[in-house]
Amino acid sequence: MLITLPSRYFVTRKASGHCQNINVLSGHKNAILDVKFTNDSERIITASADFNLGVYDAMTGARIKRFMGHKGIVNACDVCSEGSPSLAVSASDDRTARLWDARIRGEVGSFEDEYQITAVAYANDGQVVYTGGIDNCITAWDVRQMRRSMTMKGHSDTITCLSLNPKGTHLLSNSMDGTMRTWDIRPFVDDAAGGKKRHDKTFVGGTHNAEKGLLNCAWSADGMMVTGGSADCVVHIWDELSAEELYCLPGHSGCVNAVIFHPKENIIASASSDKSIYVGELS
Template structure:
């Protein structure tokens, strides 16, 4: 399991050249430039501006930072989750095993003490971060569990999951079995707790709890107003972010906000991470470098860093300058 500097690329903010073409985020470093000269301009605790994390034996479908930003968790087709230090050389610190099929989603509880993983084996696993031990299984879904989320402010024992069995189930690690179930006509591919820990919504909710973000197979990421009272209840659609793509694989590509809700990002089948300004919907950064579909992208909760997971079995962690 390796975490190494990506010598091929160095990050720089997307800018417009004179001919209108975009300059990519992972641009090759200039020749004869002493990399230590700009050490004082570094914007994160990473040992290098861009790090490549290798260790999974299959496609990496999900990644998540713990609320403090100390650890990064990745989940893979290889049925394991790997825990990495979020700073320095991003060393691998634990392997979370026990599932019998691919890990499709993962979340840290809000106290950073546990990881909950959603798997194609129809179950969810609750793992101890300190020991790597599986503490509990949430069993009740009858098909693939596509997504999991946790309460950000209420008890760290609470979780919610979405499944191909057309249900959303509520869980409390302090009791046995599910505590509630919501049914739908179709498979449910995403789920999220609202900030108050009560309402359950699909997709990714912004830090203020006013909008959700969706990543659609029509090739767009969209934000939606979920406040209870707006002038025109029929006009919930807020903004559209264009640039990402989907392909015939129809993978479950995630989307997310940064910590203050000023930027959004999401997975894309074109092997590139796209990051947009939330206010203007302008694409700010592009991050080429992956050799496979980008399945998951998340922002660090405290630093100007983004992490991306790909079907090429690797994870990139890099500064946004």
């Protein structure tokens, strides 16, 4: 089980029984803010406050490449689930989202926004990149034409994370306004009224605090549940269909920064500012 840690390295651990470190991946000179496995599970992409991204071998823990080019903190990264495992996208305080290919030196493209970008998600087919930032909006960028194609409005504060559902039809967002929302990103949905018709559901219960952390959000493997980080030290899990809260799991003594579902089993893991990772089975 892989969880991002607020340090210059991160650790992979076994998710059951006695927790034992498998690897320690080092190399960044500042905090690691986001981590993603490539879609073949052979590499790990990291985003860091040192302005760089790292590419690591998931088996050996060795850093095999470094993506350099951002001029600000790299807040988030993502990979596309159906495209080449060499492709990645990053979002930064330098107001850009940049495309990377591990087979090529340097970036392969970039999108420039007017404000700092704090969240990013890659469409399953790699043809669209979604970004969110301090302007409270979600922007869709056409990768083929390298231009902005759509803006979705509704949040009233900074967007801290974006996550695509397994089918690639809906986008989940977490925001400092204290809500998580889903958005219908299928191409035939009417884009009128600034994307308001694309807003699907709102999930209420999680909180953000004065620390202004980039709290995550995530879908279950079947897309039937959603979860996300929360400053109230509680893990919140909602039913995606009804938007009702299914689980409210206490235990942490600090802000819950990240929560993630197991890809195959009914297990969830949460990482907190209290320096602990909880792994539990949902009933």
